[in-house]
Amino acid sequence: MPVGSGSDRLHDRVLTVPNVVSLARLGLIGVFGYLLLVARADGPAVAILMLSGASDWVDGKLARLLDQASALGALLDPAIDRLYMVAVPVAFGLRGLVPWWIIGTLLVRDLLLLAVLPALRSRGLTALPVTYVGKAGTFALMSAFPLILLGQWDELWSRVVGSVGWAFLIWGLGMYLWAFVLYLIQAALVVRTMPKVTGV
Known part of the structure; x- marks a missing residue:
């Protein structure tokens, strides 16, 4: 073999x-x-x-x-x-x-990232390295949604958990957007410094 x-x-x-x-x-x-x-x-x-x-x-x-x-x-x-x-x-x-403006912000951010992919692929890349900020933002967002859902009961513990969920959502949204800015900076550096791959 x-x-x-x-x-x-x-x-x-x-x-x-x-x-x-x-x-x-x-x-x-x-x-x-x-x-x-x-x-x-x-x-x-x-x-x-x-x-x-x-x-x-x-x-x-x-x-x-x-x-x-x-x-x-x-x-x-x-x-x-x-x-x-x-x-x-x-x-x-x-x-x-959850308000639609928050959801729209998350969706537009991801759509814009997709729009950057052709420029990366023209340089022979399929993606950029995942940042710690991006990982932390995704973790915070995915933690926020179940906590917000747990906050829907009319009990004191539920209201407390819901408040924590909203804190995670706001924190996660901020980091998610900051990771997007860092991603755009990295993409711009790739486009400026790496030549296009022939045949792509």
């Missing part, structure tokens, strides 16, 4: 434990939307968000522990993260839990 062929096949595998976890996360987006918007079952909807957040960490951990990193997994994980960052805020907006 040629050297490296085993690792190449592993990298190209589709049916791996981390990929199954990622696909389960993808299916949970629809379940969450149904629970929040149709069934109005806020408790189970919170549980789905928490399960999805935990599984996001689990699939990466499993990929390393089981040595099951794959090209599909490298595409699935960030794509599903992006879907959550669209689907969850939109669902909250449709339910009237």
Whole structure:
């Protein structure tokens, strides 16, 4: 067997434990939307968000522990993260839990990032390094939504949790936008300093 062929096949595998976890996360987006918007079952909807957040960490951990990193997994994980960052805020907006201007800000930010991708690809890049600020902002936002949902009950503990959720949302939105500025600066430096790749 040629050297490296085993690792190449592993990298190209589709049916791996981390990929199954990622696909389960993808299916949970629809379940969450149904629970929040149709069934109005806020408790189970919170549980789905928490399960999805935990599984996001689990699939990466499993990929390393089981040595099951794959090209599909490298595409699935960030794509599903992006879907959550669209689907969850939109669902909250449709339910009237979060103002549309906040949701619009998040969506426009991501659309503008997509608009930068062709310039990066023309330089042979598919993405820029993820910043700590961006990771922290995403964590704060994804923590904010279940806390805000838990704040919908007419109890003292619920109001306190809801207030914490709003603090996370405002904090996360600020970091999310600051990460966007840093991303644009990095993209501008790439465009100015790296030549275009021929044939792209």
